[in-house]
Structure formats: C-alpha cells, structure tokens
Amino acid sequence: MSGVAPQYGNGMTRTKKDYEGELLGTSFSDRCKGSTVVKCLEEGRMTPPDGPTREHLWRMIVMCYNMLPDTSRCATLSSESGVSFSCDDLKDSFSKLKQDLIDSLPGLVAPKVSEILKVSQEENGSGTSRSIDHLAKKPSPPTPVKRYVNIKDTSDEGATPMCEEKWTTVVRSKVEKALKNIPVLDTSVNRKHTQLFFETDDDLKEAEKALSPFLDVTPVVEKQKKRDPRLMISDLDQDLLNKDALMDAILSDKNEGIKRLHQAGQAINVVHVNIPGKYAVIKVAPEIRTMIANNRDRIFLKLRQHIVKDRFYVTQCFHCQRYGHVAGSVYCPNKDKSPTCAFCSGDHDTRQCNAKKDNDLGRMKCVNCDVGGSKEDKRYAKSHPASSNLCPHYVNARGRLMENTSGVTKERKNSYLTRAWEDLKVKRRGGSVH
Numbered sequence: 001m002s003g004v005a006p007q008y009g010n011g012m013t014r015t016k017k018d019y020e021g022e023l024l025g026t027s028f029s030d031r032c033k034g035s036t037v038v039k040c041l042e043e044g045r046m047t048p049p050d051g052p053t054r055e056h057l058w059r060m061i062v063m064c065y066n067m068l069p070d071t072s073r074c075a076t077l078s079s080e081s082g083v084s085f086s087c088d089d090l091k092d093s094f095s096k097l098k099q100d101l102i103d104s105l106p107g108l109v110a111p112k113v114s115e116i117l118k119v120s121q122e123e124n125g126s127g128t129s130r131s132i133d134h135l136a137k138k139p140s141p142p143t144p145v146k147r148y149v150n151i152k153d154t155s156d157e158g159a160t161p162m163c164e165e166k167w168t169t170v171v172r173s174k175v176e177k178a179l180k181n182i183p184v185l186d187t188s189v190n191r192k193h194t195q196l197f198f199e200t201d202d203d204l205k206e207a208e209k210a211l212s213p214f215l216d217v218t219p220v221v222e223k224q225k226k227r228d229p230r231l232m233i234s235d236l237d238q239d240l241l242n243k244d245a246l247m248d249a250i251l252s253d254k255n256e257g258i259k260r261l262h263q264a265g266q267a268i269n270v271v272h273v274n275i276p277g278k279y280a281v282i283k284v285a286p287e288i289r290t291m292i293a294n295n296r297d298r299i300f301l302k303l304r305q306h307i308v309k310d311r312f313y314v315t316q317c318f319h320c321q322r323y324g325h326v327a328g329s330v331y332c333p334n335k336d337k338s339p340t341c342a343f344c345s346g347d348h349d350t351r352q353c354n355a356k357k358d359n360d361l362g363r364m365k366c367v368n369c370d371v372g373g374s375k376e377d378k379r380y381a382k383s384h385p386a387s388s389n390l391c392p393h394y395v396n397a398r399g400r401l402m403e404n405t406s407g408v409t410k411e412r413k414n415s416y417l418t419r420a421w422e423d424l425k426v427k428r429r430g431g432s433v434h
Helices: 018-021 035-042 054-065 070-081 087-104 108-116 132-137 164-179 203-211 243-250 253-263 284-294 367-372 373-380 392-403 410-429
Strands: 143-155 158-161 188-191 195-197 214-224 229-232 269-274 277-282 300-301 304-307
Touching: 143 164, 143 203, 164 195, 164 203, 164 284, 195 203, 203 214, 243 269, 243 300, 253 284, 253 300, 269 300, 367 373, 367 392, 392 410
Parallel strands: none
Antiparallel strands: 143 158, 143 195, 143 214, 188 195, 229 277, 269 277, 300 304
C-alpha cells in the first residue's frame, strides 16, 4: 500500500518510533508540547489517497487503545483527527496486514493486538477477523459478595448481640462441633455482633441448618463494601487540632467542591487528631477523594494549602505482635499469656525490653517471621523487629488493606508491593533503605 506518511503540525515526518512511544505510554508529548494523543493526531491531519498506509494503521491503533473499553468512539475520533476510515475499515486492513503488523509491534502491545485480530469461527463462521468492538463487550467481573450468619443471644428480653465472654466460654465449642464438616472463612466477635463467614451459598445454608437448633441465627448475603479512603493532613495550626474546628475549616467555601459533595450526602469526618504530631486523619467518601485528587491532593485551611496523603494504617496487636486485631481482643491467640516483645520476641512488654533500651541489635528478632514465617523469613528474622514496615507480614497486611480500600487501583497496590519487596531485599543484603 502506498500513501503519504503522517506529519506533525510543523511539517516533521512521524516515524515508527513515535508510534511505538505512544503505544508504550511515553507518547511524543515533547514535540507536541505536552498535548494529548488526540490533539497530536489532529495536528498530523493527513488523508492517504490510496487507502490506509502502515502509518495510518499505527495511528488508529493508538486511538483505539487509548479509548478502550469505549471503542465505539474510535470511528468518531477518526473523522475528527482527519483519518478517512472507521474501525470497520481498520478491521479489514488488519485482516490483510495483521501478521506483518504484529511482527512490528512492541512486545508489550503485541499480545493485546493479537487478541483483537483473533479469528473466532464459532462467532461468525466466516474466518474473518472479529471487530475491535468485541473488547468493549467483555462481561464485567462479578461484584464481590460476603456470606455470613449473624448469631444472637436469646433471653426473655429478646435477641441481643452475644458478648465475647459467652462466645468464648460457652458457645464457641458447640459451634465448632456443629460445623466440623463446613469450611468457615472467618469469625468476627465484638460488642456489636457475632458473625461467621462462608465462601459459598451452599456452605451458608448448611451452617444455618446446623446452628438453628440451638442458636438464633440469621443468614445474610450482601455486596462486599470496600473501606472508605483515609487521608492524613499534616502540619496543622494549633487551633485546628480539634475535630470540630478542623471539620468547619475543611467545609468552608475555600474547599467548595468538598463542601458541595458533603451537602449532597457524601460522607467526610475527622477520625483522629494527633496533637503532639500536629496531624489529623479524615475518612472521606470515594467521590470526595476523587475531588481532592483532581485538586492536586490539596485542602485549603486558613491561610495556606495542605497536601494530603493516603493513610493505610495496619492494625497490629501490641500483646502478641500479629496483625488484624488489637491488644485485648478476643482474636488475640496469646490473650491469656505473657506479652511478646516486638523488639526481641521475648516474653515481656516491648516497653520493658532491655535490649531495645540498649539498642542491642544482636538480640533483635521479629516474632512473626521467626514463628509463623517461611524458611526465608525465619532466616532473616533477626534483620528487623516485629514493628518494622519492611517485615514481610506487614507488607502483606498493608497490601490487603490497600486492595480493600475504595479508589486504590490494582496497579497502585502492586507498585507499593514491588517497592517494598525490593527494599526488603536490599535490607536483607545489609544495605540501607532510603
């Protein structure tokens, strides 16, 4: 196929490297002075006289990939950018040039384009390539749900939440016996409720049947709600280190977008104020988090701006040093035993540890890695205390917390895990982590 190669607005000819850069996310923004991909395409308006050239195929690939999954807009954008063929035309061109085109694609993009060009005999029976629009029709993943039974304590006064003491001393052993053949994902016991979680509907029904003869149980299936984002605001003025005063300042006219969303019913509240550290933690609805992110993570308070940071506080028990519960909780496996030191893993309170007071690194040992870790973790248990944010158990716990927080993308969670594991490797080799 012949044709005129697309050009920049200033007359410079586009090269294959420019298109490869776009496909890899680096684009040619320097030459186009930071404009978007579509604007750059508009600057290079060219219509080939003899049909689409290889360069125009590259151009259409860039547009379609940038618009996925809403590929129906490709045809509209193609006319706006000066390309004279639609996604259907692109499909026909792919059928002629697909193998040659795939061979010239960067490695990161080739598998995705191969999927677009895949022939599905079952779908059309013609042996022709499927339209690029099939990617937009992929079913969305099912909404996560949680299945559990609520257990209540019955008396003459009616059903009430079961206290932890009765659950531990009387009920738990009976439940374990009744559910000996039914898998239980987790158990939640506190002042508000006693809940047993199950993976499947069948397990839930079987559990209800097994527990009903001697307990007041209610089966529940509901959508799994993610945790609202928490944000930390640092370096606060002294008169803002108060929950009410800080809320009034956040919802002032200086933060009009936040105020408008709050008035529309989106939640925001101050959950913690640290006076010595001069910082506060706020919990916000996902929509408010997006609003703040679009404002470059800024909140305006009094006569200055404050940059907020996402707060992922991993709960750790200072009695047994494990994650997911606090000291004194019914979940603490060592609640009836002596405390475990976070510094040396000895049978004493961390605050009473002589090794920590003397900064004796030779006696330092993480109890989580030493007792419950892999062979690799056990080997390096003496490289950090149980309170370290480079402990593998902490890293995994924070990753789970990020995954369960609204607005945190999989890419962001994986980015944190990658950095943490790299830092851990450096630490284990005896290097310093900055």
